[in-house]
Amino acid sequence: MPDWINILLRSLFALAYLFLLAKVIGKRQIRQVTYIEYIVGITFGSIAAFIATDLEGNLVHGIIALTVFGLFPIVTEWLSIKSKRLRDFFEGRGTVLIKHGKVMEDSLKQERLTIDDLLEQLRAKNVFKVADVEFAVMEPSGEISVLLKAENQPLTAKKAGLSVAPVTEPQTVIMDGVIMDEPLATVGLSRSWLKTELTKIGVAQENVFLGQVDETGQLYLDLYDDKIQVPPPQTDKLTFAELKKCQADLELFALSTQTNTAKKQYEMMAGQLQDVIDQVKPLLTR
Structure with missing residues (x-):
């Protein structure tokens, strides 16, 4: 050989x-x-x-x-x-490099890091001031984990006291122009529904590079031809607008009627519908 x-x-x-x-x-x-x-x-x-x-x-x-x-x-x-x-x-332990905004020089020497190395790693985490850091730890893998001080952390919906809709994983229902049946079944949809949605938008299946459906049933498309603009889904916003219109109509009926009983019923229904709108607003206005 x-x-x-x-x-x-x-x-x-x-x-x-x-x-x-x-x-x-x-x-x-x-x-x-x-x-x-x-x-x-x-x-x-x-x-x-x-x-x-x-x-x-x-x-x-x-x-x-x-x-x-x-x-x-x-x-x-x-x-x-x-x-x-x-x-x-076998794996080593994490080393604290910054504590309460103070650089631990002995820890830097132990890990054989210069202050330039530390600043470079911080900038990679979008941190440019050492004083903004509560803790920075060098993990056994060599990565540096950074915890910002409370006043420097990004504002979240929880900190602001806002209620937001839960987010679940979107399902990829079209890939390279091919319909994926299993993800469609996962969100409880069918091929006929998907083809109907494509027809509404005016897009051929074979022209879709990627299609995803979120937890609310909204279809998002990415086409092979980037010059073609696909209109974003409006179902949620239209539903929210329709609910607001109905609530406004009930308030108008309450103001225009001369019957006290009817006025109270309209006002009660307007208040109940407003409660529903407040609950579904995070879902429909994302």
């Missing part, structure tokens, strides 16, 4: 085995690299290169070495789950 074919086959085998080991180790090695996983990742490449190019080397020996290094992070992870001390030993 020619050497180039042998190298090709050994390379494909090493690649397939590395892929299998990566699947066994799991997504964590990609998401967060610990000390052990960093060592294993470097060693994987060296051993795989040996398997692929060293034609005189024993292929089985290379596979055994890969297996040992592949199983090692699995074992250490299992031990880390069982013991907090071992977890701190």
Whole structure:
């Protein structure tokens, strides 16, 4: 067998085995690299290169070495789950770099960071003043987590005392011009409903790059041709406007009638409808 074919086959085998080991180790090695996983990742490449190019080397020996290094992070992870001390030993612990707006110089020296490195990481978190930071912690992964002081945190609906509608995951019902039946069924809709909506908008199914339906049944489309403007859904806003109109009509009836009984009934119904409007406003005016 020619050497180039042998190298090709050994390379494909090493690649397939590395892929299998990566699947066994799991997504964590990609998401967060610990000390052990960093060592294993470097060693994987060296051993795989040996398997692929060293034609005189024993292929089985290379596979055994890969297996040992592949199983090692699995074992250490299992031990880390069982013991907090071992977890701190294998993965390290977070280091407080800023506390109450004060930079911890000793912590910077411990992590071998300069103040420029720290400021760069803060700017990556959209923080430009150290004094605005309550806590900043360097995680074992090397990422820096930042907690702003209360007065510098973004205003949320909860802090403002506002009620907002719950948000659920939108379902992708069209992808690359193809209707996805399972997401449609998840939101309780059918192909006929979707085709009717496309007809209303005047868009052909094959021209839709992406179509999504939110929890209220609103259809959002992204077309292949970016020059075509798709009108945004107006159902929620029209419903809210219709409710407001009905409530205004009831108040008008109460003012125009001369019968006290009818006036009280109209006023009561107008008040009840106003309560309904206040409850559904977060849902219909997003």
